Amino acid sequence: MNNEVFNFSDIFKKGFLNSATTDLSAMKVVLTLGLTFVIGLFIYVIYKKTFKGVLFSKSFNISLIAIAMVTSLVIMAVTSNIVLSLGMVGALSIVRFRTAIKDPIDIVFMFWAISSGIVTGAGLYTLAIFGSLVIGLILVMFNNVSMSENAYLLVVNCHDNKAEEEVIKKIKDEIKKFNIKSKTVAKDNIEMTLELRVKNNETSFVNTVSNINGVNNAVLISYNGDYVS
Known part of the structure; x- marks a missing residue:
């Protein structure tokens, strides 16, 4: 066993x-x-x-x-x-x-x-x-749920300082929240990039800015923090 x-x-x-x-x-x-x-x-x-x-x-x-x-x-x-x-x-x-x-x-x-x-x-x-x-x-x-404010970048090309002041004044009247991201100065041209907070996608102010004397062009770009579209 x-x-x-x-x-x-x-x-x-x-x-x-x-x-x-x-x-x-x-x-x-x-x-x-x-x-x-x-x-x-x-x-x-x-x-x-x-x-x-x-x-x-x-x-x-x-x-x-x-x-x-x-x-x-x-x-x-x-x-x-x-x-x-x-x-x-x-x-x-x-x-x-x-x-x-x-x-x-x-x-x-x-x-x-x-x-x-x-x-x-x-x-x-x-x-x-x-x-x-x-x-x-x-x-x-x-x-x-729609966002009440949307972020944009506004790129403006101005001819002189007077046009730049008019642009800033108009932006202050139309937009409550904005800041200047960059500014490039060259001969007969000033380029500014501003970050804006726009309510309800109201973008008609861009037309008004582009009609200011001394503004060559104004471009509005959708801004998402990491990239633009």
């Missing part, structure tokens, strides 16, 4: 390895990926509807769907195999993202897509659906 002696370490290892792997059914994989795709498509539509930048990037918008689905695959693999999850933690720790994100709202959509993939991959379908609906509703609601 053979007497086998198991210590605590052996029992722990066997029990751990036996419970480390969980089989994934094909139906669950299809259901999870299908739901993730639908949520990713919902994110796609919300991003396109609320986009207010200069150049719309369709590839970035499509990548939101891919990010959600890839994340869902990773989470399903992690939750089904504990040993594999430990290896993935080490592998993902060396990943670095170098793409510059200019608009902070793009980061919000990226985290939304990643979070949706995590939640659906973990099988929390109800949370993924209702969470995405609430986030989408909030983003659309704030997008539809």
Whole structure:
């Protein structure tokens, strides 16, 4: 009769390895990926509807769907195999993202897509659906709220100091908030760049400024802090 002696370490290892792997059914994989795709498509539509930048990037918008689905695959693999999850933690720790994100709202959509993939991959379908609906509703609601003031840059080319004074006087009468960003003086030409806050997109004052004697031209540019359009 053979007497086998198991210590605590052996029992722990066997029990751990036996419970480390969980089989994934094909139906669950299809259901999870299908739901993730639908949520990713919902994110796609919300991003396109609320986009207010200069150049719309369709590839970035499509990548939101891919990010959600890839994340869902990773989470399903992690939750089904504990040993594999430990290896993935080490592998993902060396990943670095170098793409510059200019608009902070793009980061919000990226985290939304990643979070949706995590939640659906973990099988929390109800949370993924209702969470995405609430986030989408909030983003659309704030997008539809019109801003009372819009930022612009006004570039004016004047012939002499008298014309410059007339321009500043007219701007003071029409605009409450403005400041001079730059001023370039050359022979027979003075170029000024002013940052303005305009209510309700009322831009008719530009026509008045351009009609001042000594003003060669006046250009109004939409200003978004990081870039102009």
